[in-house]
Amino acid sequence: MHALLFLCFVAFVRGQFDTSVMRHYLDLSFARYDHTPMDGVIEEVEWDSTVYKDDANNDTCVNVIEYANAHTCPKKLDLFHHYDHNQDSCLKVGDLSEEFHSIDFNNDNIVSLKEWEDYFIQLTRHLFPTFGTAPGK
Ligand SMILES: [Ca+2]
Ligand SMILES: [Ca+2]
Numbered sequence: 001m002h003a004l005l006f007l008c009f010v011a012f013v014r015g016q017f018d019t020s021v022m023r024h025y026l027d028l029s030f031a032r033y034d035h036t037p038m039d040g041v042i043e044e045v046e047w048d049s050t051v052y053k054d055d056a057n058n059d060t061c062v063n064v065i066e067y068a069n070a071h072t073c074p075k076k077l078d079l080f081h082h083y084d085h086n087q088d089s090c091l092k093v094g095d096l097s098e099e100f101h102s103i104d105f106n107n108d109n110i111v112s113l114k115e116w117e118d119y120f121i122q123l124t125r126h127l128f129p130t131f132g133t134a135p136g137k
């Protein structure tokens, strides 16, 4: 859920940057998710376990206020709605699980670095429509 947040911040500050910079930030975030086991791929349990980090009152629902308080990304509300797959205004494991399967392009239940980069580069372009296009082009 935090995967895009650095990227979001940098995109906002700089307005645009190229794909190699995006990949650099995505590689850093990938490494943060890949911890148990640290095996070069992200398993669903590694991804799902991050959901409740932002759950300030421990009611197993991350609502939009908790999410907004935890993040500085200017597009965080768009991100919240992106992640809230069943649109109940709560982020839960079920939402994260659906998201995981969206990232897992080849459906082998693990997310490789390439799947991670491809997915989040596309999502960043979606959130920042002008992103990556030089002015005047
Ligand atoms: Ca792993
Ligand atoms: Ca939800």
Ligand SMILES: [Ca+2]
Binding pocket: 104, 105, 106, 107, 108, 109, 110, 111, 112, 115
């Ligand atoms: Ca995969």
